[in-house]
Amino acid sequence: MTAITVDGKTIAEMLRGRIMRDVAHLQVEHNFTPGLAVVLVGNDPASSVYVRTKTRQAQAAGFKSQQFLLPSNVDQAELLKLINTLNADNSVDGILVQLPLPGHIDRWRVLEAIDPTKDVDGFHPYNIGRLAAGQSCLAPCTPLGVIHLIKSVARDLNGLDVVIIGRSNIVGKPLAVLLGDAGCTVTAAQLQTRHLPDICRKADIIVAAAGCAGLVRGDWIKLGAIVIDVGINRVFDLTGTEKLVGDVAFDEASQRASYITPVPGGVGPMTVAYLLANTFKAAVSRRGLSSVTRHDVRHIESLSGASTDNVTVQFALDQAS
Numbered sequence: 001m002t003a004i005t006v007d008g009k010t011i012a013e014m015l016r017g018r019i020m021r022d023v024a025h026l027q028v029e030h031n032f033t034p035g036l037a038v039v040l041v042g043n044d045p046a047s048s049v050y051v052r053t054k055t056r057q058a059q060a061a062g063f064k065s066q067q068f069l070l071p072s073n074v075d076q077a078e079l080l081k082l083i084n085t086l087n088a089d090n091s092v093d094g095i096l097v098q099l100p101l102p103g104h105i106d107r108w109r110v111l112e113a114i115d116p117t118k119d120v121d122g123f124h125p126y127n128i129g130r131l132a133a134g135q136s137c138l139a140p141c142t143p144l145g146v147i148h149l150i151k152s153v154a155r156d157l158n159g160l161d162v163v164i165i166g167r168s169n170i171v172g173k174p175l176a177v178l179l180g181d182a183g184c185t186v187t188a189a190q191l192q193t194r195h196l197p198d199i200c201r202k203a204d205i206i207v208a209a210a211g212c213a214g215l216v217r218g219d220w221i222k223l224g225a226i227v228i229d230v231g232i233n234r235v236f237d238l239t240g241t242e243k244l245v246g247d248v249a250f251d252e253a254s255q256r257a258s259y260i261t262p263v264p265g266g267v268g269p270m271t272v273a274y275l276l277a278n279t280f281k282a283a284v285s286r287r288g289l290s291s292v293t294r295h296d297v298r299h300i301e302s303l304s305g306a307s308t309d310n311v312t313v314q315f316a317l318d319q320a321s
Helices: 008-029 044-058 076-088 107-113 124-131 141-151 172-179 196-200 250-254 266-285
Strands: 035-041 062-070 093-097 159-164 185-189 206-207 226-229 233-236 242-245
Touching: 008 044, 008 141, 008 266, 035 044, 035 250, 035 266, 044 062, 044 266, 062 076, 076 093, 076 107, 093 266, 107 233, 124 172, 141 172, 141 226, 159 172, 159 196, 172 185, 185 196
Parallel strands: 035 062, 035 093, 159 185, 159 206, 206 226
Antiparallel strands: 233 242
16 A cells, blocks of 8 residues: 555645635625734744745735734843734734744743734634533634644544544644544643553554654554554754754654554644634624635634634634535
């Protein structure tokens, strides 16, 4: 068996295309443009690349996109002041503070300062709590992207055994809730989990999000399983050339899995696409629009099994078909 590579880049491009058309619809029918504000503290190279990518794609989708670049030694009070200003700005529908933050800044104090209705990263305790309760919320972007990729190759998740390696607040924990709500039996594992290879061998789906290059070997995978690699690790080959690899030994896993995501080009593009989807959802929800009339707009809460409130703006899980 040779696994089929799940092209996250192409699937994300399709989703962004839908969002672009829906933004244009809002501009014509409702006379407003969704706004996204991205805040970067310091000049971390990786974070700078991520911010540029997010800003560029938001602009390409028709959003009003703003960048706020602050020095690494900025006072926490100054950062909180900026967030309060963005909270009060009605033209800003989504606020994203790029992580990680410098050590002198309390990350949770900053995340909790963001208006939950503008928390397009889905990290605010209010949104985390609503996600856990199965209520409408802004869920974290990477887990939403992971489920979209899974649903592109497995329509019915009911009864499937899933192993998630990694229990971060950004990926592992919210993803376990989303997959559980979708009907899966979820095992939340980590690097220290005993007998981890044996546990993985029983899984229909493995999601590797531990931040450990090449952790998941080919003989960990049940024949025909779906493998989603969230890991992004920078390593050097024998020539000293730096490259990006995932948490899965791709060549080995490809001989056992039915579907597998690559690194790069798998989960990463989906994360950015769902940042745009969350911003679109926040923009419509904040304005109290009960519906969007485009035929290709669906309920985003269907990803989490959560019920809708006053907004019907969830994107179809079958867009990759």
